[in-house]
Amino acid sequence: MPDTTVRWGVIGPGRIANRFAECLTAVPGARLVAAASRDAERARDFVARHGGERHHGDYASLFRDDGVDAIYVATPHAQHADVAIQALQAGKAVLCEKPLTVNAPQAERVFAAAKAADRFVMEAFWTRFLPVFAQVRRWLDEGRVGKVTGIESFFGYAQPRNLDDRLFRADLAGGALLDVGIYCISMSHHLFKGPLRVLETSATVGATGVDEDLRARIAVGELAVELRMHASMTQKFYNSFRIEGSEGEILVTEPFWDSGQAILLRRGEAPVASHAPYVVNGFEYQVREVQRCMQAGLLQSDVVPWADTLAVMRCMDEIRAAVGVRYPFE
Template sequence: MSDTTVRWGVIGPGRIANRFAESLAAVPGARLVAVASRDLARAQDFAQRHGAERTFGDYASLYRDDGVDAIYIATPHAQHAAVAIDALSAGKPVLCEKPITVNAAQARAVFAAALANQRFVMEAFWSRFLPVYGRVRRWLGDGSIGAVTGIESYFGYAQPRDLDDRLWRADLAGGALLDVGVYCISMSQFLFKGPLKLLEASATVGEPGVDEDLRARVAVGEQGIELRFHASLIHKYYNCFRIQGELGEILITEPFWDTGQAILLRHGEAPVTSHSPYLRNGFEYQVQETQRCMARGVLESETMPWADSLTVLTCMDEIRAAVGVRYPFE
C-alpha cells in the first residue's frame, strides 16, 4: 500500500456493495481494483459497472492478490466470520458488513485472527460515522435535553416474502433482528456507551425459522437508559430514532440510519434542525475511518471498537435466545 492509495477488493457484490463502491469516489486515495464472487459473471458485471480491474470466481484468489490492500466483505451474514478470518489470515485488513458476525462467539474468533495477524478489522456500521450523529452527541453532551429518560427506535419495512432471499433464510442468518434491529441497538450503544441488558423481548417467528417482527426493551449504558425498539420485515413504520429527556427530545428523522437531519425539540422553544448532507452517499465516512486506521497502523477503530461489536452481539444473542431463534449452523 502506498502512502496515499488504498486498493480495495470486494467480496460479495450484492446490493449493499454497490453503495460501497459508489462511495469510493468521495474518498481521496480509495480505489476499487478487484471483485470476487462465487458467481464469476456477477463479479464481472459488478466490476464493469464500478471500474474494477480484476474479477475472481473464488475468494481465495482475491486474498492472494498482492494488488489488493483491503477487503470489504458484503456476503450474507452467515458467511461473515469465515470470510473475515480467511482474509485476515492472508494479511488483508477487513471492513465487514454489519453485523460483523452472527453471534458473539464468532466475533471473538474474528478479533483473535486480527490480533494474531496484526491486521485491522472493523464492523461496517456506517451510520456511526454520519456527520449528523456528531451533532446529536454534542446536544447530549451539553445537556440540551437534560437527563435522558428513554430511547425509542423503529426500523420496519414490509419485505416481499421470498423464501429464497437471505432475509427469510435461517441458514443464512436471516430475520429482522440481525438485518435491521441491529441498527436500533448499536446506535443506542454508540450514543450512550457501556453495557446492554435485555429487559424483555417478543417476536413473531415465521415458518422459515427467522424473526419476522420483533420488539424488545434493553437497558443501555451504566445509567440503564431504557431503549424500546421494534424491528420488522413485515410492517412499515416511521423509522425514526427518538431520545427523550427531562427538558425535551432529540429526533433523528426517517430513515434514522441513513439521514443528514436531526431535530432538537426543547419544551417551550422553537425546534432547532441540524442538516448534515453527505459528501456522496454516506458510506464514504466509514471508508475514510478504515483508511485512517490503516495509515496509523492500529487494529481497531475508536468509533466502532471491537468491544462495542461484542456488546451488541451478546445482547442480540440474548434476544434470539429469548424469542426462540437459533440458526441451524450454531
C-alpha cells in the same frame, strides 16, 4: 501498502457493495482494484461498472491478490466470519458488513484472527459515522434535553414474502433482529456506551424459524437508559430514532440509519433542525476511517471498537435465545 493509496477488493458484489464502490470517489487514496464472486460474471460486471481492474471467480483468488490491501465483505451474514478470518489470515485489512458475525463466539474468532495477523478489522456500521449523529452527540454533551429518560427506535419495512430470500432463511442467519434491529441497538450503544441489559423481548417467529417481527426493551449504559425498539420485516414504520429527556427530545428523522436531519425539540422553544447532507451516499465516512486507521497502524477504530461490536452481539444472542431463534449451523 503504498503510503497514500488503499487498494480495495470486494467480496459479494451485490446491492450494498454497489453503494460501497460508489462512495470511493469521495475518499482520497481509495481505489477499487478487484471484486470476487462465486458467479464470475457478476464480479466481472461489478468491476466494469465501477472502474475496477480485475475480477475473480472465487474468494481464494482475491485473498491471494497481492494488489489488494483491504477487503470489503458484503456476503450474506452467515458467511461473514469465515470470509473475514480468511481475508485477515491472507494479510488483508477487513471492513465487514454488519452484523460482523451472527453470534459473539464468531466475533471473538474474528478479532483473535486480526490480532494474530496484525491486521485491521471493523464492522461496517456506517451509521455511526454519519454527520447527523455527531450533532446528536453534541446536543447530548451540552445537556440540551436535560437528563435522558429513554430512547425509542423503529426500523420496519414490509418485505415481500419470499421464503427463499436470505431474510427469511435460517441457514443464512435471516430475521429482523440481525438485519435491522441491530441498528436500533448499536446506535443506542454508540451514544450511551456501557452495558446492555435485556429487560423484555417478544417476537413473531415465522415458518422458516427466523424472527419476522421483534420488540425489545433494553437498558443501555451505566445510567440504564431504557431503549424501546421494534424491528420488523412485515410492517412499515416511520423509522425514527428519538431520545427523550427531562427538558425536551432529539428526533433523528426517517430513515434514521440513513438520515441527514436531526431535530432538537426543547419545551417552550422553537424546534432546531440540523441538516447534514452527505458528500456521496454516506458510506464514505466509514471508508475514510478504515484508511485512517490503516495508515496509523491501528487494528481497530474507536468509533466501532471491537468491544462495542461484541457488546451488541452478546445482547442480540440473548434476545434470540429468549425468543427461541437459533440458526441450524450454531
